Amino acid sequence: MTYISNLVRPFRRGGLPGPVSRLPRIGTIATMPSRLKTFAQVLPVIARQVDRLFVFLDGFENVPDVLKNHSNVTVIRSQDTGDFNSSGRFLCLHYLDRPSVVVSFDDDIHYPSNYVARLVAALERFEGKAVVGVHGTLFLPPFTNYVRDRKCFHFQTGLLRFTRCEELGAGTAAFCTAALNFDMRTWPTFRSDDGYLALEAKKRQMALWCVPRWRGWLRQIPDPQTFSIWGDTQRDHHEKTALMRQLISERVAAYDAGKKADA
DSSP, X not given: OEEOOSOOOOXXXXXXXXXXXXXXXXXXXXXXXXXXXXXXXXXXXXHTTSSEEEEEESSOSSOOGGGTTOTTEEEEEHHHHOOOGGXXXXXXXXGOOSOOEEEEEOTTEEOOTTHHHHHHHHHHHTTTOEEEESSEEEEOTTOOOTTTSEEEEOTTSOBSSOEEESEEOTTEEEEETTXXXXXXXXXXXXXXXXXXXXXXXXXXXXXXXXXXXXXXXXXXXXXXXXXXXXXXXXXXXXXXXXXXHHHTHHHHHHHHHHHHHHO
């Protein structure tokens, strides 16, 4: 395990130096004290699939012992960088000095042993010019409620073919830094990783693809804690709805214009 606290300047975007499959595989994950039990289950499975794993520790007083036996883990602490919640996982982009594949994880999902290899193969299919993932969303008219106006391809369900999406779950996503490199510290909030990752891709005209898989390839790890961003969103959708409408502004404008014409 290594520990770093000073941010370095990220490399600039450029062309891929070779096939996606030959790029370094960088994992990144954020966790907090109340998720330590599930994180400890996720850690060994994902650490062995990547060349380097960045772990953003949000609110930990001490580095957990479970991290100390992994030589390819790099720890970033919120005390050193700021309170970025789960968005802190994307600080890893500031420490990479060459093009890489970045695979982002959640701390409460069971990932299979071939997970990273499958996402890398999906990226290679799109020549590294797309974002791929397992949890995808399409938004539906009337685009007024993020919770209700959506079709979700949940990561625990099966999917027969590559499916174009408008948002991907940041905890099941992968991209090439040669095509997508950003500074998450500029985001207005740090509770909407899925939406802001999609916006970063949109700025670069990159497609989002949900990958085919069988049912149960990824599984939720039962977590007794009561807090979740999704639970907060269900109670108050307005922030996420505004972000959704920004993300698909062209579709929203066309729909609203159609409604006005029919009135």
